[in-house]
Amino acid sequence: MNTHTNNTNIQEIAIQLAKQAKNASKNLLKLHPNLKNQMLLNLADDIEKQQDVIIQQNEIDVKNASAKGMDKAFIDRLTLNMLRIKSMAEGVRQIAGLPDVVGEISDVKIRPNGMQIGKMRSPIGVIAIIYEARPNVTIDAAALCFKSGNTCILRGGSEAINTNKILGQILSKNIQVENAIQVLDIADRQMITELVQLRDYIDVVIPRGGKGLIERLMQESKIPMLKHLDGICHTYIDKDADIEMALKISFNAKCQRYGTCNTTETLIIHSHIAPDILPSLAKLYKTEKVELRCDKISYAILAKEQYEYLTAANHEDWTTEYLAPILSIKIVDNLDQAIEHINTFSSKHTDSIITQNHNNAMYFLKMVDSASVMVNASTRLADGFEYGLGAEIGISNDKLHVRGPVGLEGLTNQKYIVLGHGEIRE
Amino acid sequence: MNTHTNNTNIQEIAIQLAKQAKNASKNLLKLHPNLKNQMLLNLADDIEKQQDVIIQQNEIDVKNASAKGMDKAFIDRLTLNMLRIKSMAEGVRQIAGLPDVVGEISDVKIRPNGMQIGKMRSPIGVIAIIYEARPNVTIDAAALCFKSGNTCILRGGSEAINTNKILGQILSKNIQVENAIQVLDIADRQMITELVQLRDYIDVVIPRGGKGLIERLMQESKIPMLKHLDGICHTYIDKDADIEMALKISFNAKCQRYGTCNTTETLIIHSHIAPDILPSLAKLYKTEKVELRCDKISYAILAKEQYEYLTAANHEDWTTEYLAPILSIKIVDNLDQAIEHINTFSSKHTDSIITQNHNNAMYFLKMVDSASVMVNASTRLADGFEYGLGAEIGISNDKLHVRGPVGLEGLTNQKYIVLGHGEIRE
Numbered sequence: 001m002n003t004h005t006n007n008t009n010i011q012e013i014a015i016q017l018a019k020q021a022k023n024a025s026k027n028l029l030k031l032h033p034n035l036k037n038q039m040l041l042n043l044a045d046d047i048e049k050q051q052d053v054i055i056q057q058n059e060i061d062v063k064n065a066s067a068k069g070m071d072k073a074f075i076d077r078l079t080l081n082m083l084r085i086k087s088m089a090e091g092v093r094q095i096a097g098l099p100d101v102v103g104e105i106s107d108v109k110i111r112p113n114g115m116q117i118g119k120m121r122s123p124i125g126v127i128a129i130i131y132e133a134r135p136n137v138t139i140d141a142a143a144l145c146f147k148s149g150n151t152c153i154l155r156g157g158s159e160a161i162n163t164n165k166i167l168g169q170i171l172s173k174n175i176q177v178e179n180a181i182q183v184l185d186i187a188d189r190q191m192i193t194e195l196v197q198l199r200d201y202i203d204v205v206i207p208r209g210g211k212g213l214i215e216r217l218m219q220e221s222k223i224p225m226l227k228h229l230d231g232i233c234h235t236y237i238d239k240d241a242d243i244e245m246a247l248k249i250s251f252n253a254k255c256q257r258y259g260t261c262n263t264t265e266t267l268i269i270h271s272h273i274a275p276d277i278l279p280s281l282a283k284l285y286k287t288e289k290v291e292l293r294c295d296k297i298s299y300a301i302l303a304k305e306q307y308e309y310l311t312a313a314n315h316e317d318w319t320t321e322y323l324a325p326i327l328s329i330k331i332v333d334n335l336d337q338a339i340e341h342i343n344t345f346s347s348k349h350t351d352s353i354i355t356q357n358h359n360n361a362m363y364f365l366k367m368v369d370s371a372s373v374m375v376n377a378s379t380r381l382a383d384g385f386e387y388g389l390g391a392e393i394g395i396s397n398d399k400l401h402v403r404g405p406v407g408l409e410g411l412t413n414q415k416y417i418v419l420g421h422g423e424i425r426e
Numbered sequence: 427m428n429t430h431t432n433n434t435n436i437q438e439i440a441i442q443l444a445k446q447a448k449n450a451s452k453n454l455l456k457l458h459p460n461l462k463n464q465m466l467l468n469l470a471d472d473i474e475k476q477q478d479v480i481i482q483q484n485e486i487d488v489k490n491a492s493a494k495g496m497d498k499a500f501i502d503r504l505t506l507n508m509l510r511i512k513s514m515a516e517g518v519r520q521i522a523g524l525p526d527v528v529g530e531i532s533d534v535k536i537r538p539n540g541m542q543i544g545k546m547r548s549p550i551g552v553i554a555i556i557y558e559a560r561p562n563v564t565i566d567a568a569a570l571c572f573k574s575g576n577t578c579i580l581r582g583g584s585e586a587i588n589t590n591k592i593l594g595q596i597l598s599k600n601i602q603v604e605n606a607i608q609v610l611d612i613a614d615r616q617m618i619t620e621l622v623q624l625r626d627y628i629d630v631v632i633p634r635g636g637k638g639l640i641e642r643l644m645q646e647s648k649i650p651m652l653k654h655l656d657g658i659c660h661t662y663i664d665k666d667a668d669i670e671m672a673l674k675i676s677f678n679a680k681c682q683r684y685g686t687c688n689t690t691e692t693l694i695i696h697s698h699i700a701p702d703i704l705p706s707l708a709k710l711y712k713t714e715k716v717e718l719r720c721d722k723i724s725y726a727i728l729a730k731e732q733y734e735y736l737t738a739a740n741h742e743d744w745t746t747e748y749l750a751p752i753l754s755i756k757i758v759d760n761l762d763q764a765i766e767h768i769n770t771f772s773s774k775h776t777d778s779i780i781t782q783n784h785n786n787a788m789y790f791l792k793m794v795d796s797a798s799v800m801v802n803a804s805t806r807l808a809d810g811f812e813y814g815l816g817a818e819i820g821i822s823n824d825k826l827h828v829r830g831p832v833g834l835e836g837l838t839n840q841k842y843i844v845l846g847h848g849e850i851r852e
Contacts, residue, residue, distance in 0.1 A: 025795075026766075026769070026793065029792065029793060030793075103792050109814060111812065111813070111814055113807075113812075115803050115807065117813050117814065120791060120792070120799070122792075122795065124825050124826065125795070125825055203825045203826075204825070204826060224650060224824075224826050226826075242848070245848040248848060248850060249848060249850055252850035252851055253850075256850070256851045257851075340452075343452070352844075361845075365546060365843050366455065366529050366546070366548075367452065367455060367456075369451075369548065369551070369841075370841065371841055371842060372841065372842040372843075372844060373546070373841055373842070373843050373844070374843070374844035374846060375843075375844065375845050375846055376845075376846040376847055376848055376849070377541050377844045377845075377846025377848075377849045377850075378846075378849065378850040378851050380850070380851035381539075381541065381844065381846075381849060381850070381851050382842070382844075386537065386539075386851070387537070387543050387842065388535060388537055388543065398650075399550050399551055399629045399630070399839055400550065400629075400630060400650050400652075400826060400827040400839065401826040401827040401839075403839055403840065403841050403842065404841070404842045405842075413825050413826065413827075413829055414829065415795075415796065415797055415798065415799055415829050415830065416797060416798040416799070416808070416813065416829065416830045416831075417791050417798075417799050417800070417801075418778075418798060418799070418800035418801065418803045418807065418808075419801050419802075419803075420800060420801055420802040420803025420804075420807075421802055422668070422671040422674060422675060422802055422803075423802070423803045423804065423807060424674060424675055424678035424679075424682070424803075424804040424806070424807070425678055425682045425683075425804050425806035425807050425812070
């Protein structure tokens with residue numbers, strides 16, 4: 001009975017929050033771009049000014065999380081220090097400096113009847129962002145949503161609740177549009193379940209976090225999501241690859257950082273080039289003690305080389321995001337086999353071909369169905385900053401709306417506008 | 427027990443169909459644009475050549491539907507005659523004539539590290555189209571999906587089963603990519619329920635039909651949809667409207683056709699101009715015996731005019747799609763009130779302002795959150811042909827992906843492509 005009452009309360013609060021967010025939309029849309037940017041710059045300054053208070057609150061969260069036995073990586077993501085606070089503020093300044101996209105008119109064409117038809121970029125509306133205990137996301141997401149004219153409801157991991165509370169206060173103080181940014185300080189998980197039902201008020205849900213969080217939301221949500229579940233990225237070394245380039249990119253794509261979603265997890269190599277390149281690759285990967293999980297052919301080659309960290313790949317390896325110094329290797333006889341493997345096992349995040357052959361490069365670009373498809377570049381380059389979007393609120397592996405890094409444009413849509421002079425339907 | 431077995435069978439068939447559609451995708455992507463267009467032209471010719479057989483099968487459906495007591499409008503939508511078959515074929519020829527959008531590269535920019543980043547337009551993948559007993563949709567949807575590189579599963583209303591069967595045969599004969607277009611001939615409604623669960627194979631569901639069909643699919647579907655539930659469109663006559671233009675557009679927007687989703691259902695009038703314009707409007711609407719459901723002020727004005735078909739509006743009128751010679755009328759004191767009314771009650775389909783005032787026009791365009799926002803034009807102009815998209819597979823009132831008429835572009839997405847020269851993440 002108590003739980004029931006509690007859930008009802010939480011449902012009511014969720015509806016209240018969502019209504020407030022929806023009502024705030026129009027006030028946000030009326031703001032002059034300069035004023036929006038000024039508020040963002042004030043926010044950045046204030047974040048730096050209040051760093052002591054922020055760190056104080058963050059220390060409480062860190063202490064509680066440690067007491068709860070959360071692991072090192074978790075604590076690291078939760079922790080704010082002076083450098084990280086400075087970088088949060090810098091991020092906001094960068095977003096303030098990006099061109100405003102709201103109201104942008106494009107593709108205007110004159111129709112035979114005289115009317116002009118074009119597109120105007122608009123905010124999506126109300127965005128709910130559900131994320132883990134990473135307080136920098138609070139500021140990042142708030143700034144991106146605000147700049148793109150969206151109101152947002154931010155629900156970070158409950159372990160960051162004290163940090164998010166103070167950040168929420170700093171946001172309210174500087175972003176002076178009531179309810180434009182609502183940072184939740186209700187730890188109860190039920191709040192998320194309630195929020196993602198409210199499709200009359202919330203237009204899109206953006207989850208950021210581990211696979212567990214996102215899978216659960218996919219089950220619960222009645223609202224469309226922008227999301228990526230995992231990052232199983234491939235690098236394919238074509239027969240006509242430049243060997244030096246292939247070595248450099250393959251090493252970078254795996255070893256530059258292990259825990260990121262754009263890290264290559266499977267290396268595909270053309271059979272003609274495999275005997276030549278695998279020994280050199282092994283030398284590189286050995287420096288990082290990378291475990292190589294190999295199909296039959298690559299296993300045979302590397303066994304001859306007496307590669308220390310060698311394992312036989314099984315079927316599961318093609319569908320595993322290691323997030324670790326482990327790489328699966330697959331040998332193919334032609335480009336089509338490589339593409340077939342990628343389109344079967346890729347998580348549609350980022351896949352790259354290394355080749356000097358123009359036809360193969362263009363064919364790969366066309367046929368690989370992933371959010372980012374690359375030629376002669378490291379999959380690690382797939383992100384908003386590297387692409388010049390300025391900042392990203394997440395990555396989408398889905399096939400509707402926006403694919404890949406979601407920046408300001410991805411947080412908007414385009415409506416049709418018609419400029420007429422009295423035209424009617426004949 | 428029987429039902430259970432039956433449902434299991436249907437589920438298996440659905441999975442089989444969806445897998446086939448997914449597998450066919452890559453073959454479709456490899457087709458040369460010229461070859462695609464040639465197949466479409468052959469299809470158009472064949473439709474005309476086989477008109478007698480089509481009409482023969484259609485007559486069976488019409489006879490059965492009449493025997494089942496379906497209403498006149500239903501029978502009309504179901505019926506094919508020589509003229510309609512000719513127009514179906516013409517539609518296919520027009521689609522063949524549209525530019526191919528698959529593989530189109532745009533927005534290529536050079537990044538500081540030297541790599542080029544751009545976008546490439548790709549098919550969404552597998553599209554399931556669920557529609558009512560309107561056989562022309564079968565050909566239209568098949569041609570649009572094929573041209574845009576998508577494989578499709580078409581499930582039309584069971585009352586059109588014989589017509590769709592023969593159309594499916596003509597499609598298979600001319601569109602020579604196995605399983606690129608699968609027209610279902612299973613009448614069981616369970617098939618739809620099964621199909622919309624298969625999010626591993628089907629990328630998007632496009633429902634076309636009445637509100638009941640779409641609401642049911644919204645409940646059932648695990649797959650994103652492109653849809654519009656209804657069309658509650660507004661025309662707002664601003665204080666600074668040109669009276670003649672306002673009369674012409676308001677009459678056209680309501681009376682050019684009643685049963686369409688882009689027909690204006692509510693007329694909003696600025697209070698300054700209402701006493702002047704309402705009597706003239708009433709004269710026009712009287713010729714069509716349009717029932718006017720008026721708020722207090724407009725009621726008072728038209729009562730004085732002794733308008734014959736006058737009713738008092740209640741709250742429900744603002745949320746009703748009449749699809750009939752009925753129009754609700756609301757008086758407002760300023761532009762913001764008009765926008766507020768529209769953003770509250772509009773179905774986000776199409777809304778238009780009639781004004782000579784530039785600031786008001788631009789403000790209306792920015793603030794109204796609908797798929798099509800118009801200045802000085804009839805809402806009846808909101809459709810794919812009028813917008814120059816060539817043809818549309820439907821209309822989306824949603825806020826992600828594409829808004830408004832969905833043509834070839836709406837059936838595609840844009841992936842990022844990176845053209846590198848060995849760039850890595852530093």
